[in-house]
Amino acid sequence: MNELCVIGGSRYFGRRLVESLHAQGVAVTVVNRGSAPAPEGVTHLVADRDDEAALRRALAGRSFAAVIDQICYTPAQAEIAARVFAGRTARYVMTSTIEVYAGLDGAPFAEDAVDLAEQGPPATGYGPAKRQAEAVLAAQPDFAFVSVRSGHVLGGADFTGRLEHYVRRIRAGLPVTVHENPGASSFVHEAEIARFLAWAAGADFTGPVNAASHGELDVWELCAAIGTATSAAPAFTRVAGAAAGEVSPYSFERAFTMDTGRAARLGFAFSQVADWLPGVIERAVRTSVEEGAACAGG
The missing domain is CATH 3.40.50.720 (NAD(P)-binding Rossmann-like Domain)
Structure with a gap:
């Protein structure tokens, strides 16, 4: 090139x-x-x-x-x-x-x-x-x-704070706000x-x-994986209707996924979400713990 x-x-x-x-x-x-x-x-x-x-x-x-x-x-x-x-x-x-x-x-x-x-x-x-x-x-x-x-x-030096939102709340025992029946999305x-x-x-x-990687992911599954990594049981606040505007970043009212068939036909092979998600969450949790310790020490 x-x-x-x-x-x-x-x-x-x-x-x-x-x-x-x-x-x-x-x-x-x-x-x-x-x-x-x-x-x-x-x-x-x-x-x-x-x-x-x-x-x-x-x-x-x-x-x-x-x-x-x-x-x-x-x-x-x-x-x-x-x-x-x-x-x-x-x-x-x-x-x-x-x-x-x-x-x-x-x-x-x-x-x-x-x-x-x-x-x-x-x-x-x-x-x-x-x-x-x-x-x-x-x-x-x-x-x-x-x-x-x-x-x-997801992963890497994510400046958006969206995954951090879940890690922080679950580690602190705070409820995560989600739709009544959240749909999965593509990551x-x-x-x-x-x-x-x-x-x-x-x-x-x-x-x-x-x-997008193969394997859709909903907010329940994301929080469950974070709960496993933090040894903390996620808690939830479920909202509906107009109040659903207050939900957490990766909660979706209905399925919000993409078909990656065109990329596959063109010759690109995507990974599986399940292959990399645990490592991403482990890094996010480790960063959260380190930042918390630094704040406490400062």
């Missing part, structure tokens, strides 16, 4: 992606606002992606075999990217999300559950805005476009989604593709 550009890439699985590509001998350029230094040996361009003129200046004279956009959250950002990278790359991979399927019926969702041609005025909310960003980039004619719709990412390990993004950048298919 020739030189590859990663937009973002300063933390979590974006950082893992950059480090992995570099370790494989790929020439990597990272473009972000400079909140953290790039790994040694990686070219680092500092620019705010929302500032089109600044982005053009940073990229002047540069072109790439592919771009992986880790931080495209809105159609406005997608429009800037479509203009700036036209003529600079032959392939553009956007990191999208399972949240593009929010509010739809019919899980597990295949990629065609979302019609990118049917987009209304600028949307608010994470999932709808991501969906519209996909639509903008899919409609441009200047490069091949792929949207990687990632399941909920993926942070190293696996980084590997999938690198694979997608070097492939030749286009369009949306779902990315």
Whole structure:
């Protein structure tokens, strides 16, 4: 693979992606606002992606075999990217999300559950805005476009605090708030989604593709695994109706899973959630214990 550009890439699985590509001998350029230094040996361009003129200046004279956009959250950002990278790359991979399927019926969702041609005025909310960003980039004619719709990412240096929420409450004997009958969802390990993004950048298919490890997981199973790791019995508060807006991060009112058949047909083999979940939880529990001890000692 020739030189590859990663937009973002300063933390979590974006950082893992950059480090992995570099370790494989790929020439990597990272473009972000400079909140953290790039790994040694990686070219680092500092620019705010929302500032089109600044982005053009940073990229002047540069072109790439592919771009992986880790931080495209809105159609406005997608429009800037479509203009700036036209003529600079032959392939553009956007990191999208399972949240593009929010509010739809019919899980597990295949990629065609979302019609990118049917987009209304600028949307608010994470999932709808991501969906519209996909639509903008899919409609441009200047490069091949792929949207990687990632399941909920677990493992590694997770800055979201979602898994930590469960570990902290279960360790403390506090109840976890869930729907009355929560549904399962799709998850993926942070190293696996980084590997999938690198694979997608070097492939030749286009369009949306779902990315998730095999084996759906619901909030009961997640809490049970944390309970085993902490030797604590999880307690729950169940809510329904309007109050369900107060539920914990991985409690879903109904099944919220993705069909990864397209990825399999294209040749990517995902792992099983059961293979990596215990290790992820053990690390999260260990981190929680260490942080608690540090706070107590301080």
